[in-house]
Amino acid sequence: MNATNMSPDLSLPVVVRRATKDDLPSIGLLGRSLAAAHHGFDQARFLPVNNRTQLDYASYLGERLKDRDVAIFVADCGGRVVGYTFTRLEGFDYMVLRGPAGVIHDLMVDEAYRRQGIGRLLLQAAVTFLKSQGAPRVVLSTAARNEVAQRLFSSMGFRPTMNEMTCELGEFPKGQVPTAA
Numbered sequence: 001m002n003a004t005n006m007s008p009d010l011s012l013p014v015v016v017r018r019a020t021k022d023d024l025p026s027i028g029l030l031g032r033s034l035a036a037a038h039h040g041f042d043q044a045r046f047l048p049v050n051n052r053t054q055l056d057y058a059s060y061l062g063e064r065l066k067d068r069d070v071a072i073f074v075a076d077c078g079g080r081v082v083g084y085t086f087t088r089l090e091g092f093d094y095m096v097l098r099g100p101a102g103v104i105h106d107l108m109v110d111e112a113y114r115r116q117g118i119g120r121l122l123l124q125a126a127v128t129f130l131k132s133q134g135a136p137r138v139v140l141s142t143a144a145r146n147e148v149a150q151r152l153f154s155s156m157g158f159r160p161t162m163n164e165m166t167c168e169l170g171e172f173p174k175g176q177v178p179t180a181a
Contacts (some may be wrong), residue, residue: 008112012078017126019072019084021062024157026081027074028058034108045166061086066165071129075118083109083118087126089133096162102130104140107149119152127156 018029031116032054038046064086065068075083086106092099104126109118138156142149 002018008033009078010111010113010116014082014113014116014118014120014121015076017075017076019061019065019074020040021065023074023081023084024062026059027061027072027084028054030081030108030110031057031061031106032086033111034106037146040141042166044168046143051079064088069133071126073122073129074089075113077113077118077124082113083107083122085122087138089128089130089135096141098168100136101111102127102133102135102138104138107140123152124157141169 032049035047035053035057037050041047047064059074065072067088068087070087074081074083084106087102087104087105090103093101095103104123107119107122109122109125127138138158139161140153141162141164142153144164162180
């Protein structure tokens with residue numbers, strides 16, 4: 001069962017635990033919400049949701065459950081998955097000039113359960129896992145317009161280090177392309 005089908009009972013305790021296969025439908029729904037939110041931030045940059053997004057997201061993360069360098073945590077509120085985070089221990093990545101690190105790929109909380117500290121609990125669980133696996137640092141990315149998430153991450157000690165920039169090539173007038181300075 002997922003939080004979007006029922007009214008939230010914010011009096012129930014939230015337990016952060018490792019995800020199981022049984023959580024995948026709820027995680028898929030939250031992943032769909034994450035994709036929709038990002039698409040809303042920038043429709044040209046982020047993938048739109050479709051009728052397969054929830055299933056594909058659940059399938060992708062389900063495959064990651066088997067990886068020992070991955071942790072997927074869920075926030076469980078009275079038997080309902082109301083948030084999740086997906087993190088992985090990664091080695092050197094010369095494409096982003098980064099040494100070994102823990103990478104937090106996703107953090108999502110159901111809209112009805114936000115501003116209750118659940119995102120912070122999920123982030124703490126991810127960081128604790130990565131530290132226990134020997135990660136020397138943790139990196140993550142946020143959409144430029146996701147100021148709420150950026151405030152949470154800053155309050156937990158994260159600092160800006162990279163800035164992704166996107167250029168949609170189809171938007172240039174015919175015959176004109178970006179040029180080097």
